[in-house]
Structures are given as C-alpha cells and as structure tokens.
Amino acid sequence: MRLAWLSWLARHFTEYGYSQGLLRAAIGTLAVLVTAALVWLSLHRNRPLAVALSGLVSALGIGWLAFH
Numbered sequence: 150m151r152l153a154w155l156s157w158l159a160r161h162f163t164e165y166g167y168s169q170g171l172l173r174a175a176i177g178t179l180a181v182l183v184t185a186a187l188v189w190l191s192l193h194r195n196r197p198l199a200v201a202l203s204g205l206v207s208a209l210g211i212g213w214l215a216f217h
Contacts (some may be wrong), residue, residue: 184210
C-alpha cells in the first residue's frame with residue numbers, strides 16, 4: 150500500500166505544489182516518513198494503533214507538503 154502511495158505521488162509530483170524544488174520536496178517527504186517511522190516505533194506494542202497513527206501522520210504530512 151505504501152509503495153502504491155509513493156508511485157501515485159511520483160506520477161502527480163508536479164501537480165500538487167512541490168514548487169520549492171525537487172531537493173526541498175525530497176527532504177520534506179523524507180522528514181514526514183521518518184516522523185511516521187518514529188510514531189510506529191513508539192507505539193509498536195499496540196500494532197493497530199501504530200499502523201493507524203503512522204498512516205495518518207504520513208497522509209497528513211505529505212498532504213500538507215503537497216498543498217502548501
């Protein structure tokens with residue numbers, strides 16, 4: 150599912166406001182994914198909650214980057 154999301158993001162990269170350039174977009178996306186991984190690791194004992202919150206962090210972070 151995450152690979153599908155990343156492939157979709159790559160196809161629509163120029164449409165969603167990553168207007169600050171490729172390097173800044175890559176840094177921002179990597180920061181969002183690292184944050185989601187930290188959420189996952191901090192909640193790994195409760196797997197359903199970890200999956201839900203890390204997915205939410207990823208979606209909201211990349212969405213925010215895309216539209217701002």
